[in-house]
Amino acid sequence: xxxxxxxxxxxxxxxxxxxxxxxxxxxxxxxxxxxxxxxxxxxxxxxxxxxxxxxxxxxxxxxxxxxxxxxxxxxxxxxxxxxxxxxxxxxxxxxxxxxxxxxxxxxxxxxxxxxxxxxxxxxxxxxxxxxxxxxxxxxxxxxxxxxxxxxxxxxxxxxxxxxxxxxxxxxxxxxxxxxxxxxxxxxxxxxxxxxxxxxxxxxxxxxxxxxxxxxxxxxxxxxxxxxxxxxxxxxxxxxxxxxxxxxxxxxxxxxxxxxxxxxxxxxxxxxxxxxxxxxxxxxxxxxx
Amino acid sequence: xxxxxxxxxxxxxxxxxxxxxxxxxxxxxxxxxxxxxxxxxxxxxxxxxxxxxxxxxxxxxxxxxxxxxxxxxxxxxxxxxxxxxxxxxxxxxxxxxxxxxxxxxxxxxxxxxxxxxxxxxxxxxxxxxxxxxxxxxxxxxxxxxxxxxxxxxxxxxxxxxxxxxxxxxxxxxxxxxxxxxxxxxxxxxxxxxxxxxxxxxxxxxxxxxxxxxxxxxxxxxxxxxxxxxxxxxxxxxxxxxxxxxxxxxxxxxxxxxxxxxxxxxxxxxxxxxxxxxxxxxxxxxxxxxxx
Numbered sequence: 001x002x003x004x005x006x007x008x009x010x011x012x013x014x015x016x017x018x019x020x021x022x023x024x025x026x027x028x029x030x031x032x033x034x035x036x037x038x039x040x041x042x043x044x045x046x047x048x049x050x051x052x053x054x055x056x057x058x059x060x061x062x063x064x065x066x067x068x069x070x071x072x073x074x075x076x077x078x079x080x081x082x083x084x085x086x087x088x089x090x091x092x093x094x095x096x097x098x099x100x101x102x103x104x105x106x107x108x109x110x111x112x113x114x115x116x117x118x119x120x121x122x123x124x125x126x127x128x129x130x131x132x133x134x135x136x137x138x139x140x141x142x143x144x145x146x147x148x149x150x151x152x153x154x155x156x157x158x159x160x161x162x163x164x165x166x167x168x169x170x171x172x173x174x175x176x177x178x179x180x181x182x183x184x185x186x187x188x189x190x191x192x193x194x195x196x197x198x199x200x201x202x203x204x205x206x207x208x209x210x211x212x213x214x215x216x217x218x219x220x221x222x223x224x225x226x227x228x229x230x231x232x233x234x235x236x237x238x239x240x241x242x243x244x245x246x247x248x249x250x251x252x253x254x255x256x257x258x259x260x261x262x263x264x265x266x267x268x269x270x271x272x273x274x275x276x277x278x279x280x281x282x283x284x285x286x287x288x
Numbered sequence: 289x290x291x292x293x294x295x296x297x298x299x300x301x302x303x304x305x306x307x308x309x310x311x312x313x314x315x316x317x318x319x320x321x322x323x324x325x326x327x328x329x330x331x332x333x334x335x336x337x338x339x340x341x342x343x344x345x346x347x348x349x350x351x352x353x354x355x356x357x358x359x360x361x362x363x364x365x366x367x368x369x370x371x372x373x374x375x376x377x378x379x380x381x382x383x384x385x386x387x388x389x390x391x392x393x394x395x396x397x398x399x400x401x402x403x404x405x406x407x408x409x410x411x412x413x414x415x416x417x418x419x420x421x422x423x424x425x426x427x428x429x430x431x432x433x434x435x436x437x438x439x440x441x442x443x444x445x446x447x448x449x450x451x452x453x454x455x456x457x458x459x460x461x462x463x464x465x466x467x468x469x470x471x472x473x474x475x476x477x478x479x480x481x482x483x484x485x486x487x488x489x490x491x492x493x494x495x496x497x498x499x500x501x502x503x504x505x506x507x508x509x510x511x512x513x514x515x516x517x518x519x520x521x522x523x524x525x526x527x528x529x530x531x532x533x534x535x536x537x538x539x540x541x542x543x544x545x546x547x548x549x550x551x552x553x554x555x556x557x558x559x560x561x562x563x564x565x566x567x568x569x570x571x572x573x574x575x576x577x578x579x
Contacts, residue, residue: 015390015391016390016391017388017389017390018388018389018390019387019388019389019468020468020472020475021387021388021468021471021472021475021481021484022475022481023383023481023485024384024387024388024390026380027380027381027383027384028380028384028388028390030376030377030380031377031380031381031384031396032396034373034377034380035377035381035396035399035400038445038448038449038452039399039402039403039449039452040399041418042414042415042417042418042449043402043406043414045414045417045418045423045424046410046413046414046417048424049417049424088323091316091319091320091323092319092320092323092324094316094320095316095317095319095320095321096320098307099313099316099317101317101321103321105564107320107321107324109560109561109563109564110324110328110329110560111324111328112560112563113328113332113556113560114328115503115506116503116506116510116555116556116557116559116560116563117332117510117552117553117556118509118510118511118512118529118530118549118552118555118556119408119510119512119513119530120510120512120530120531120533120534120549120552121335121510121530121533121549121552121553121556122331123512124533124534124537124545124546124549125331125332125334125335125546125549126331128334128338128542128546129330129331129334135330135334136326136330159327160327160328160331163327163328192307192308192309196308217405220407221405221406221407221408221409221410221513222407222513223407223408223409223512223513223516224408224512224513224516224530228537241407241408241409241410241513242409244409244410244413244517245409245516245517248413248416248517251422253417253422256413257413257417260407260409260410260413260414263407263410264406264407264410267405267406267407268405270405271398271401271402271405275398
């Protein structure tokens, strides 16, 4: 960088674009204006509101046990659900990539259903399915398991929406795994399990962690598919996004803002972690 | 998703050294199939079963109810505004990002992706804080008698926010891969910039564009959380289809709720089929398939 700067003419402009095509100014200007108006300005308004609430506003909101519990439920269940989705996702991605079986293509396409299905629709379907008189809920109820209107219901919904992220992030990497490494391991006398855990698993770890982080971020912010199955009992199965909606409907703008800022900061942290994982994997594997 | 043809070559059928034992393979396949059937197919099937629980007559009645019709119209209208807006943004942003080098480029890409990491509820909240009666611009808007929150503009804004990255993120990797050489050749041959874009760039990116629009549209029509916060739930006025589903469900009108939901489920299925078809037929022309 410094060499290039030294070699450049003395009056090198601060902002310098390269590329011979026309339309750069127009395209970038339009994109930045639109980005600013739709995304950045509204997010700035949120932080402005939060800063005007001050530390006292944060303390007041966060000392409410109902808020504490909602945040605890949101973060806790999201973490457990994204781990479960990642583990299931690994196995599913493995089956879909490595094996050929009837219906594989259809199943592969179905993995994206939680992306495509509107969250409210998924929410009422899951709630009806797992309700005590539902198709799956009734047999579970006979076993004495109540899975709706409590954190287990939230868990089910969050695994549902997190699953595509978990599968789709590891699937391309499984497809790219070098078969020769496996053969080499086998000729050197490794058992299949040794090969799987010592040869095949390590390159998949960064992608699996990225999938985990994406599923976590999505689960944390999820609203539509969770609220119907959760039952929303304050202190039991109330999630943070719902509490934002409730605070808004009570005109407690400060309370809503405080919860939103905490969730937003958490989302940014997850984004940062994903970038760090990818940088780490690039350093370690020599590619993206 | 990997290219299906390529993938098939990589499926090892009977090489015992480099694959799992047959029983292990059976267990893994069974796990994947049963898990996905229970988790994905069953809820999907249930929507249609519940919608038709009281016969096709009740189903039709639920869909032709005036409130349902206005909800459907509003959803179509919102998508018809939001999707083109994000289409234009996506093309402009990826033109600047993929065809040129400039400082802060990777930061810009991160910002474009930002709305994906924001909770839909927070996305709705920011517009209420900005444009609502107690919001930053609320008093000013009121003095001009402009209603944004609890009206169509707010619903459109919230929808644009949550679908913001869809088109751009399909186009950026593809256009980066394609580079600028084709357009530069067109320019040296005397084409204008606009002509180069229309006759060179656009044909190169059309399938990825369609792919992005497909996903963007699905999300725009199905968005619930963000729209729910800004809409105010005024029945027959600011209710989109997902919000109408919620209201009907909360009124224990399950047949009607699942009937409207079934339309959204059909939309999801059409989206999935279109997406799978594009990946299968034009996988090479969609960068998504090779990321």
